Amino acid sequence: xxxxxxxxxxxxxxxxxxxxxxxxxxxxxxxxxxxxxxxxxxxxxxxxxxxxxxxxxxxxxxxxxxxxxxxxxxxxxxxxxxxxxxxxxxxxxxxxxxxxxxxxxxxxxxxxxxxxxxxxxxxxxxxxxxxxxxxxxxxxxxxxxxxxxxxxxxxxxxxxxxxxxx
Amino acid sequence: xxxxxxxxxxxxxxxxxxxxxxxxxxxxxxxxxxxxxxxxxxxxxxxxxxxxxxxxxxxxxxxxxxxxxxxxxxxxxxxxxxxxxxxxxxxxxxxxxxxxxxxxxxxxxxxxxxxxxxxxxxxxxxxxxxxxxxxxxxxxxxxxxxxxxxxxxxxxx
Numbered sequence: 001x002x003x004x005x006x007x008x009x010x011x012x013x014x015x016x017x018x019x020x021x022x023x024x025x026x027x028x029x030x031x032x033x034x035x036x037x038x039x040x041x042x043x044x045x046x047x048x049x050x051x052x053x054x055x056x057x058x059x060x061x062x063x064x065x066x067x068x069x070x071x072x073x074x075x076x077x078x079x080x081x082x083x084x085x086x087x088x089x090x091x092x093x094x095x096x097x098x099x100x101x102x103x104x105x106x107x108x109x110x111x112x113x114x115x116x117x118x119x120x121x122x123x124x125x126x127x128x129x130x131x132x133x134x135x136x137x138x139x140x141x142x143x144x145x146x147x148x149x150x151x152x153x154x155x156x157x158x159x160x161x162x163x164x165x166x
Numbered sequence: 167x168x169x170x171x172x173x174x175x176x177x178x179x180x181x182x183x184x185x186x187x188x189x190x191x192x193x194x195x196x197x198x199x200x201x202x203x204x205x206x207x208x209x210x211x212x213x214x215x216x217x218x219x220x221x222x223x224x225x226x227x228x229x230x231x232x233x234x235x236x237x238x239x240x241x242x243x244x245x246x247x248x249x250x251x252x253x254x255x256x257x258x259x260x261x262x263x264x265x266x267x268x269x270x271x272x273x274x275x276x277x278x279x280x281x282x283x284x285x286x287x288x289x290x291x292x293x294x295x296x297x298x299x300x301x302x303x304x305x306x307x308x309x310x311x312x313x314x315x316x317x318x319x320x321x322x323x
Contacts, residue, residue, distance in 0.1 A: 011179035011247065018183050022218040029279060035215070036283040042211030043184045050182065092243070153179070 007092075009085055010054065012153040017050040019094045019151045020079050020158055024063050026099060027077050028115060031065065032108040038117070044130035045117055053156070056083055057125035061117065061158075064137055068114040073137040075106060076163040078144075084155040092153040099160065102147050106162055139163050169234035172226070174253045180246040183214035189254060190238050194229060194261050202262045208287045212280060216270050216293070225271035225296040232264030271296035 007015075021042060028035045038045070052058035063077040118136060142163040151158040173193060177186040187210050195203040216222070217240060226237035241252055272280045272293040280293045294300060 007179060007247065014182045015179040018178050018218050021183075022215070025215055025218075025276075029276065034282075035279055036286070039211035039215045039283065042214045046182055046184050046214070 006087065007154055009087075009156070012085055012092075012156040013050055013053045015092060015153040016081070016151055016156050016158060017046055017053055020049055020061055021045060022094070023079065023096075023099055023150060023158075023160070024061070024077070024117065026096065027063060027103050030100060030103040031106070031113075032111060033065070033113060033115060037115070041117070041130075044128075048119055048128040048131045051128050052119065052121055052125055053081060055126055057121040059120045059122060061119050062136070063115060063117055065109050065113050065115045066137055067110070068112065071137070073139060073142070073163070074109055074113055075165075076137070076139065076142075078161045078163075079150070079158045080161070082149075082155075082157045082159060084157070086155040089154040093151075095150045098147055099150050102145070102160075102162065106164060141166055170237060171234055171257060171259075172237045172239065172253065173255075173257070174239045174241060174251055176246045176249050176252045176254070177217055177222075177240040177242055178246060179243070180241075180249065183217040184210060186217050186240060187213045190227065193238075193254070193257060194236070196256065196260070202266070205288050205290065206268075209284060209291050212283050212287070213270060215276070216272050216280065219273050219276060221271040221273055221296045225299065227271065228269045228300050229261055229266065230269075231260070231262050231266035233259050233261070236261045266290060267292070269294050269300055271298075 025035045025038055028038055058081050061079040065074045142165055144161050144163050147160040149157050150160040175186055175189050191206045220242055222240040223242055226239055229236040268291045270293045274295050277295055284291050284293055
């Protein structure tokens, strides 16, 4: 007798939220930066991302990599959430290889570069401890490159893009 | 040979990586506050990243102390949802008795930064390449040895 597990929406949220953070960690490491700062905030980041995907307010998780001296953006990775969850879809995956290919293509960041994680939400999002409002650094003079879907769990997924200088 | 116990914890998507580590910390500290708990929680993010990489699926988080050795594995995906193979009950001994140490399994690509990050937080919690089994092979051989059918003896009985 065979059996197929049925995943709830909350379980899809857990899978996608964890894999968004794992993807950000891979981007940071493969860009030549230290993931220590990211993992230092892992619990707070996970709490925010999970809460806002669960409430369907989360639009994008952005990883800004910037020059700490000039505050100018060097590159930005955007992970946009797609809410087409379907209990009968029955598929889940994280495309780590595609992500790694594009991170290498984007190239190493200067070792002195800093980074931060920013979440953009639709109106009415619940507040989450540890998160505060902020503005985004300018992407003027940059173009966006799409990788397509990189994380998928029963239709709840994430599409990744990154910004590079013209 | 030292005594070894194993626990198998349900991880993603039953619970997220932070909560998975919290379950392991609770089992190790037996729910008590104190220095050990503080030290274990100080590496939550690092341990969560290792759990997100699914390193403890086949390679144990190994805990040694003056008493029995404890191994933690994690379940993922359907196995985590079904939970039939999980074993999350309390340990019947003090798993951090005396001089304790924890070895986290880690993918080779992450090993350098994980070791560096752990060193900044704790001298007792370290990481090893997840292909390095750290006593698991011997334990598994010993365990399977107890179940091997001795055909000669069986036929003579």
